[in-house]
Amino acid sequence: MAIKGMDHIVVRVKNIEEGISTYRDKLGMKLERTSESEALGIKQAFFPFPNGGFLEIVAPLGPDSAVGKAIESRGEGIHTISLAVDDLSATVKTMQAAGVQLMGVGSPQVFVHPKSAHGVLVQLTERK
Secondary structure (H helix, E strand, O other): OOEEEEEEEEEEOOOHHHHHHHHHHHOOOOOOEEEEEOOOOEEEEEEEOOOOOEEEEEEEOOOOOHHHHHHHHHOOEEEEEEEEEOOHHHHHHHHHHOOOOEEOOOOOOEEEOHHHOOOOOEEEEEOO
C-alpha cells in the first residue's frame, strides 16, 4: 500500500454557476467541462491542475442528495479529498487492519469515513 499523492479535491457549492464563476472568473482556473449525475444527484464542473489532478465543484440537484444534505448541515466548502493509491485492494486491507472505518468497500469508490480522518471525507482512487 502506498499513497501516491493528491488525485482531486471536491468542493460543494449551493449554485453551480456561481461556483464556476468563482473558480474560473475570480480565481483564474480553466474550466475543462461540466456534467450532471442523476445517480449522485449533482451537477459537476471540472478544473484541471497543470501538474495533474483536478478540482471538482459539485452542486446538488435537490436537497435530498448527499451534497444537498451536506450543504444543509455544514454549508459550502471542501466535500472530499481524493488520494491516489497504487493498489486499492491492498490499501483497503491495510486500513481495515488498522481499524479505519471505510465506506463502499468492494466497489470502485472507497471512502475513509470522516470519523476515521478527523472530519474529512477521504476518497481512495487507484489510477493505472
